[in-house]
Amino acid sequence: MKPTGPLPPEFAAQRGVLHIAGRPAERWAAQAGATPCFVYDPAIVAARVARFRAAFPEVDLHYAIKANPFPPLLAALAPLVDGLDVASAGELDRALAVKPAGAISFAGPGKRDAELAAAIQAAATINLESEGEADRALAQADRLGVPPRLAIRVNPDVELRGSGMRMGGRPSPFGVDAERAAALARRLIGTGADWRGWHVYAGSQTLDAQAIVDTQAATLALTARLSEAAGAAPPLVNLGGGFGVPYFSGDETLDVERVGAALAEALAVRPAGLAETRFAIELGRWLVAECGVYLTRVVDRKASMGETFLVCDGGLHHQLAATGNLGTVVRRNYPIAVANTVNGARVETVSVVGPLCTPLDRIGDRVGLPPANAGDLIAVFLAGAYGATASPAAFLGHPPALELLAG
């Protein structure tokens, strides 16, 4: 039997029939009309927002919509956060539907001219990723006759320790190297652009509070130094995110209160050049991962060479990350349950697989579960981030997953 990750706190104490947002899992499947489906509980998102607000009373909260751009979820979340961060013109359109442009910023390498023009026209902030992109943004702004709102994403000289995806301290497609960032800022300000400040994103998915504390302190020092060299106070410093969620056995919840206390101390003694600056933390996964449950029905229970398989109607085509095929080196099991016996006794060892003709399509590898048969629902947790949109939905021609916002 291989271990599975811990159930999110809202589900960890449940026994018997799994309830999502107060209703049984089967009720949600019936409401969706078919399985597989994703069910998102906005109350769990609101609880994460509240925890953030309590821990970071002076800091803005941005939502990185790449984690989950499902429009009803986005509409529910937008009023709770101070800003939305987008990564494409498609995401920009979704964000503009629910938030004013002044609260939207657009990061991401390789922004096309049409994407830069769309952001400038909408008056969203562009986080510039290179000098070349800066030139193209200025050219688009000239053409449109609109002063662009510009910030610079900086490739920091530090990386986030213990993060699932390191994005700093190394040659990178993301951001302008720290040593060249101030010169670019001076040049942008000289053109009359609306200078918005700095964006620094050093990594993602860490559970190590001290690593985040250290990275935020380094980011504060870096942006203070850059601001002085640029000769301009930044209206906003986006400190990035990096807050992880516990996916796997042994993972422990990130101590965000400790991060918040340390950041408050650091901000209290920040350099004078940042005295009027607002600070933001940009979170995707941490806000939405735990709100989502993926429900898939067992189609077949079969035995093979002494092992038992629960073959489900959902899998890799909707939940690529849960199968260990999105940036994971060693495949480990996400938290998983039989929906009518959540947290029940682990009486048998089974592998939970999907319907695709590939051995990659494995949601649970030799996990311990209560008995389950064809017709039962299986719940995969932490499905609220990087699920439906981060999976190859068209692979093998199965229907797309349905998505539901509870409430």
Add this chain to the structure above:
Amino acid sequence: MKPTGPLPPEFAAQRGVLHIAGRPAERWAAQAGATPCFVYDPAIVAARVARFRAAFPEVDLHYAIKANPFPPLLAALAPLVDGLDVASAGELDRALAVKPAGAISFAGPGKRDAELAAAIQAAATINLESEGEADRALAQADRLGVPPRLAIRVNPDVELRGSGMRMGGRPSPFGVDAERAAALARRLIGTGADWRGWHVYAGSQTLDAQAIVDTQAATLALTARLSEAAGAAPPLVNLGGGFGVPYFSGDETLDVERVGAALAEALAVRPAGLAETRFAIELGRWLVAECGVYLTRVVDRKASMGETFLVCDGGLHHQLAATGNLGTVVRRNYPIAVANTVNGARVETVSVVGPLCTPLDRIGDRVGLPPANAGDLIAVFLAGAYGATASPAAFLGHPPALELLAG
């Protein structure tokens, strides 16, 4: 500088401007109307079919449409092959549009009742993956009043050596264990079902001809033994596929002629119980991978900490496998070229990345290329299989890739 895989033979000798199906890459991008786009050359597919026919004159050729279900490609390929293998009701619909049901078979674990009914109603062959699925298929056939066309997929007691995905010789969601397959066949035949025979798929993507020869010999012996135990000659034995293509540096083309010669010898002395049986080989990747080129335009050329990045408008969201995120343990570079200088001198080391905000979005890691700048086209080869549909197209909200069939 890290190595890249070899260009497919149709492109390996080109110099200067890359031509696909006789026309310059830029002409295809113009025809698509935008980048990124996939261009598929049906002449390359036809050449692979011809090579197969010459090497396996007595064996049927099936196309596994999961490799590339683009309807125009499927329509071009269907008349060239003897059968189409599908893995979902969605694929079944696409196959029925271009091929009679008698030439279509449906494999894959976890077929839902509605999928089984669709196949039975259409009179396609179902490759049963378990006893439970057999019971459900018989129930659907009863309900519809149609005798079902049934074959059994066998989980063989051998695996395909050197294959990218092993699917035999171990507990598996795929197929009925060999030791139970004959009993199931007897039971099916006893119900009056139209008995179609055996399907054995031991692995995929191997370049080792001897491994395929050995697996085919073992499969022949296994199906002879099972047929005798079942007391019925199988009309068809699907020997599986497993033919690989050279993606990476050091990979060499599979010697299919050697496989064909060995199979002909084995078939010549096959047991009497298989005397009237037809044999099929089921290929996906080997038929279509090399026909496809993914064209993506450089949006930004940037320097970071001494390295150079070509940031493109295409990447992981269309080419998950090329970024090393679909079943790959060690990330290696696919063959890649600057489209206006194909096979030009490798004057600089660059990393070719996509527009997604994740370090996973890397098409070429420190590859040697001729000079390239913003506006240039980059070609990624071997994009004809497991490309557009096997990638998370909706991730980060960029437009889907366009697909074109040349000709």
